Amino acid sequence: MLEIKNLHVKLDGESREILKGLTLSVKPGEVHAIMGPNGSGKSTLSYVLSGREGYEVTDGSVTFKGEDLLAMEPDKRAAAGVFLAFQYPIEIPGVATMQFLKVALNAQRKARGQKDISAPDFMRHVKEKAARLNIGQDMLKRPVNVGFSGGEKKRAEILQMAVLEPTLCVLDETDSGLDIDALRVVADGVNALRSPDRAMIVITHYQRLLDYIVPDKVHVLSDGKIVKTGGKELALELEANGYADFAVKAA
Amino acid sequence: MNMVSPKTAAEEALGVSLPHRRMEEWKWTDLRRLITTPYGKAEAKASVREVDRLIAAAPLAGVKAGRIVFVNGELDAARSNVPSRPSNALIVSPDDSVVEISNRLQAQGITLTLDGNTDTPIEILHITTDATPRAIAVRHTFEVTAGASATIVETFLGEGDYLSTAVVNIAIGEGARFDRIKVEAESAKATHLAHTIVTLGKNAVLRDFTITSGAALNRQNGTYTFAGQGADAKVSGSYLLQAEQHADTRLVIDHAVPHCTSRELFKVVMDGHSRGIFQGKVIVRPNAQKTDGKQSSHALLLSETAEFDAKPELEIYADDVVCGHGATSGDLDHDHLFYLMSRGIPKAEARSLLVAAFVGEAIETVDHEGIREALLAFAQERLSS
Helix, strand or coil, X not given: XXXXXXXXXXXXXXXXEEEEEEEEEECCCCEEEEECCCCCCHHHHHHHHHCCCCEEEEEEEEEECCEEHHHCCHXXXXXXXXXXXXXXXXXXXXXXXXXXXXXXXXXXXXXXXXXXXXXXXXXXXXXXXXXXXCCCHHHHHCEECCCCCHHHHHHHHXXXXXXXXXXEEEEXXXXXXXXXXXXXXXXXXXXXXXXXXXXXXXXXXXXXXXXXXXXXXXXXXXXXXXXXXXXXXXXXXXXXXXXXXXXXXXX | CCCCCCCCHHHHHHCCCCCCCCCHHHCCCCHHHHCCCCCCCCCCCCCHHHHHHHHHHCCCCCCCCEEEEEXXXXXXXXXXXXXXXXXXXXXXXXXXHHHHHHHHCCCECEEEEECCECCCCEEEEEEECCCCCEEEEEEEEXXXXXXXXXXXXXXXXXXXXXXXXXXXXEEECCCCEEEEEEEEECCCCCEEEEEEEEEECCCCEEEEEEEECCCCEEEEEEEEEECCCCCEXXXXXXXXXXXXXXXXXXXXXXXCCCCCEEEEEEEEEECCCCEEEEEEEEEECCCCCCCEEXXXXXXXXXXXXXXXXXXXXXXXXXXXXXXXXXXXXECCCHHHHHHHHCCCCCHHHHHHHXXXXXXXXXXXXXXXXXXXXXXXXXXXXXXXX
């Protein structure tokens, strides 16, 4: 589904590389965890996959379902099935959450050659997904993320994911700033979306999230490269020993 | 002493001296330089068909309302369904250039005494048809009696090249509530000059919203005076400007008595080479303690060549007051745009969603749901054209 080969990325206008030859292959149905210390390139990877401006790919390729993902605008990537749950979701004053979800869903449907969803079907679709994440009508009426608590923002991201039904979910430090109860709700929401057709990349600093979202594979990202790949037990090993071993090797 | 300049052709035609940039209040809007067409009074024949077409095209045509229709500056009784009296009182105060032009043009209009409590708005629709360039002047008086509540919409739209002036005098009685909505959707060649004079009685409430979108040149003055304690005025507006449009609003909020609240909120969207100005003066008189006055203007510049100027002025002579002002201008937020696009919304759609949300904040101050929605739709349409 996703093939990242020898990806080199730097910030526009800077010479220092952040990703230095990252290679990763993700198949449908798989959940991959990417763990690494601060500054290892985790967030850069998520932004490059979603098409944020400000990054320059100097080498390598990213193909998604056989297409060159890097050549697509962010909206085309979303319509193709890529979704990034932001570490810091953006507040959009003046745009109601419900309206935003509807415009986004219909834009993606249009890009895929489908008709607009009917108003009653949309309402049913959103209400069902929102209930699982403890999101009430009140939150849906409010402008996107405006005045939401940290936990509400993360739940709202997962709601968007559930409503838009992407095929590749990239979760960027979704656990940051969540207490244990909020973490459970978010993890349940994510687990409900696991399916044989859908892949996930869970980016995290800490092993804790992986107790709830159990990955098929764990990769250690250090200094812009994946330096070790293993099963879910690798996360526990990291929790016990920290990233020091990898940082030394990378240096 | 300024040298006396020879009168321009436009000044000759209007019979007045036009304000110019050496006058502080007019420094951004030099009418002597900007008005080049010699607009005089002239008869214009309008066909039934073109008037009907313009009425149907009015931004609030779909809103259920009583209607009073002016065609080329004259009341069209046959098309109006709300009774009114001719406005006879000549407005002399404040001493202002727009008022002077209006008086010189012998502006005609109506007086409405609003003494009921109705949810049904009255729309005064001012239509100007395409004919020889000319000056059109209306002058209205609204009296909202004690305890009454009313909603009035003033809409201006037209075709062709003309100068349109509108002077409106509003007295809001004790405990009364007045909702005023003004829609400036004049012709793209037109000049629109207005002065609105409002007096608020004790515990009166005013909600005043103006959308400025059509004219090539627009100057709107407003003088709002708190004459009774406990009154509350919210004066807001949006500009939707493109190409070479120029719009300048100058408001004076006069807190003459204690315990009154004023809020000004202007949201300005500008594209092309347009020029937007907001000048807001708040006066707090020496005895006007416990005044609460806030003002803010925000501009969204969609092009590198659009320019916005804001001039807040606070003149405070009382010591126990809360007053403040803020002004910002900038481009669309790239993070906002990326976030919307990352959810599959194409760039153009994401932009218009964000621009509509920006002006929406001012439009949301309109209480009447039907009018508010029609204004939001009108703004969206203007912004995507």
